[in-house]
Amino acid sequence: MAREIRYGMVGGHNKAFIGDVHRKALQFDPRSALVAGCFSTRETLNQETGKTYDLDPDRVYPDYKTMAKAEAAREDGIDFVVIVTPNITHYEIAKCFLEAGINVFCEKPLCFTVAQAEELEAIVKSTGLLFGVGYSYTGYTMSKVMKEMIAEGKIGKVIAVNAEYVQGWLLDILDPDSKNDMSLAVWRTDPVISGITNCVGDLGTHIENYVSYLTGLKIHRLLATRDKYNQPLELNANIIVEYDNGAHGAYWCSQIAEGHCNGFVVRVYGDKGALEWMQEDPEVVRYTPKGEAMRLIHRGTPAIHEKAGAFARIPSGHPEGLFVAFANIHREFLNAVDAKKHGKDYSCFDFPTISDGVMGVKFIHAVVDSADGGNQWVTIK
Ligand SMILES: NC(=O)c1ccc[n+]([C@@H]2O[C@H](COP(=O)([O-])OP(=O)(O)OC[C@H]3O[C@@H](n4cnc5c(N)ncnc54)[C@H](O)[C@@H]3O)[C@@H](O)[C@H]2O)c1
Structure with a gap:
């Protein structure tokens, strides 16, 4: 099956914690491919991580704003971004990608203030963009x-x-x-x-x-x-x-x-x-x-x-674990991205949404x- 859903990541360099879990979970699904990233504000770590995943060097970006702008302008730009940075950055990065017209999957907690959360929710509602939140369990x-x-x-x-x-x-x-x-x-x-x-x-x-x-x-x-x-x-x-x-x-x-x-x-x-x-x-x-x-x-x-x-994913008695829990959340999110891409109803899938993030x-x-x-x-x- 072609990996026809393209995603990017902000945060999650090689030595970070949860970005790697998201990448591995997304690999459970043959539909998605990591094609772009800004994995760290430290350039060496950023480049190293891009190389690990064999990314086109032009798509390993020095900062998330450049990434959002460049990916939105590409015909083969990312379908969604996964935000796996520390809490303080979630609001500004999520807002930047939403404003570039890109679906977002963001780690929890969504952001710092209720006003920020409601602002993100309002953008999601007015644009129809997808927004998943990392309530993995x-x-x-x-x-x-x-x-x-x-x-x-x-x-x-x-x-x-x-x-x-x-x-x-x-x-x-x-x-x-x-x-x-x-x-x-x-x-x-x-x-x-x-x-x-x-x-x-x-x-x-x-x-x-x-x-x-x-x-x-x-x-x-x-x-x-x-x-x-x-x-x-x-x-x-x-x-x-x-x-x-x-x-x-x-x-x-x-x-x-x-x-x-x-x-x-x-x-x-x-x-x-x-x-x-x-x-x-x-x-x-x-x-x-x-x-x-x-x-x-x-x-x-x-x-x-x-x-x-x-x-x-596997028969009883073979323990699955956290990677599969994340993979299940992402499978539903990918279903929604896929449905939206093909002009189908994308409201029926089972993943934590922006409203969960606001709550x-x-x-x-x-x-x-x-x-x-x-x-x-x-x-x-
Ligand atoms: N859902 C879960 O079960 C779960 C588990 C762990 C962490 N989290 C959440 O995930 C987020 C990240 O946690 P972590 O433990 O992976 O942190 P971490 O410190 O291991 O990784 C943070 C990553 O963000 C990068 N980064 C920071 N600022 C950046 C910026 N402006 N641009 C690009 N990259 C930037 C760092 O270089 C690093 O790669 C947190 O919000 C945390 O609450 C969720």
Whole structure:
């Protein structure tokens, strides 16, 4: 199959984290090809990365503005750009590509302020351009399975949620003698680059988006605490949320929870049963119908419905993992790009959109307003 969907990337040089995950995930789909990039503001790293992917040197750009302008002017220009830079740059880079008429897939959190987020959303709505956001965990097959089970009423009405996204890798920040490599932390803990939060934007927004994706519930108001331990931004936060159906949820996100690597766990309780999923054991959903024993539902088995099951890439018992979760998000995004290119309906595909990005920014601001304003309830409008 010809690689007829062309994409570019801003950020994601060879040694960066998530850009490489996006590239590998996009390689799962034979339709797309990386043809352009501005992978770093450091020219050597930028050029090296272009060479790694055998790009035409003319399409390895010194800055994203030059890239947007040049790609928009080419007949064979990129169909979309993937933005995998630190948070501070998302708004300006996304806006630049949208204004050049290019579809965007941007990492989360979408941007710094609600006004910026709503401005991007307004551009997307007025232009009809596509905008995906990197809420990757909704891409796991078992996330789709749980969403279907909840929609089918398997656990009844959702009456409570408990979710945590906890890591321990930043505990070393509190230890002045630590010799561990903290290079990934450098911008995350800096308010100038990360924004008004650290772990709430990095981890908490995943919980917010994931629960909303699974249940369809929207947070009406929330009450939060955040712990900075004398650092500029929080490394730990507890958030009580109230959904639009009146139910409550408790979210915990942390980077100082020693013993946890990437412990994203979501538990949804209904009046007819409960569901639990763990990102570090992502092939399995724990399902407990009311009054019955807990059962394990495995990806790839007949217990899985056809629609959600179609996201699985290999038979049961062969672990898929994060690359496939990203690949599933990108497959849906590519479906939309492809449909749009060929003048077909592109509104029906299953990937996180600009509206999810806007909600993430509202969530971050509500958490900060609540935590820093004396732990008051804050309504999200
Ligand atoms: N969805 C997820 O699960 C997930 C996971 C990790 C990170 N992220 C998000 O992805 C983004 C990047 O995180 P990361 O961990 O990969 O960071 P990183 O520091 O590893 O990489 C950032 C990259 O951006 C480049 N860069 C910075 N400014 C640039 C500019 N103006 N022009 C071009 N390149 C520029 C850097 O050179 C580097 O290549 C963040 O917003 C983060 O929140 C999402």
